[in-house]
Amino acid sequence: MKLLKYLIYNALTLALLFAVTGCGLGSSSDTFSTSNPGLSTGSVTLSWDAPTTNLDGTPLTDLAGYKVYYGRTSADYTNSVDLASGTSVHISDLDPGEWCFAVTAYDAARNESEYSMEACTVI
Secondary structure: OOOOOOOOOOOOOOOOOOEEEOOOOOOOOOOOOOOOOOOOOEEEEEEOOOOOEOOOOOEOOOEEEEEEEEEOEOOEOOEEEEEOOOOEEEEEEEOOOEEEEEEEEEEOOOOEOOOOOOEEEEO
């Protein structure tokens, strides 16, 4: 139960290492690589560091997975991907335009943390 609100300022500050394929680049502060610039849809690979402690500093012992949220506008996530393991996800078939992403973590009881720092890019 300590998972709630525990980690977003810890390791899961969505250290997004975007690998964007499609047509376009994001802001200059993100790390991007592109290929196939003529595609009508694109894809993004997101990765982050796994959290190790709860917000109160105690060891995180019951991390069960992550949810990656994304949508076309900032803080308006209309899609999500549930990951039981791993710290990266590849999301494909994204239409051209801006996309914003955030990650949460959840424990074995499915208690979910707050959103990570948001990252947006243009496909």
